[in-house]
Amino acid sequence: MGIFGHLRRFFGRNPPRPHLVLRRRIVQALLLVAAIDVIGTVLMWMFEDDAPRSEISNLWDAFFFTTVQLLTVSSQMRNPVTTGGRIVDIGLELTALCLVSGIAGAFASFFLDLGKNGENAVSEPSADG
Secondary structure: OOHHHHHHHHHOOOOOHHHHHHHHHHHHHHHHHHHHHHHHHHHHHHHHOOOOOOOOOOHHHHHHHHHHHHHHOOOOOOOOOOHHHHHHHHHHHHHHHHHHHHHHHHHHHHHHHHHHOOOOOOOOOOOOO
């Protein structure tokens, strides 16, 4: 089965168990990231809003900083200047690393389950063309 066949099965109405488990894990990870992004945004805004030399002066700046930290573990903005902001920043970076590891583990588990069931995770070219 090719990659498009696996995608059809993954997004279909009655996916096989490995596809269903992977889909559930991805949705849970996305919901967790969204919740952490909202909480991190509010905390970063609370700590950094009135701090001198802080580049976070409104809720949008806090949202931008928090989202970029979760996605890339870096930012073009200066680091937080308050102790609370720095603690939140470290928490965001650790969360991002753990989530990337967790998602990679979910995909590894998915491919292992496919292998156990005798299915090929990657399509191989057929002998007749």
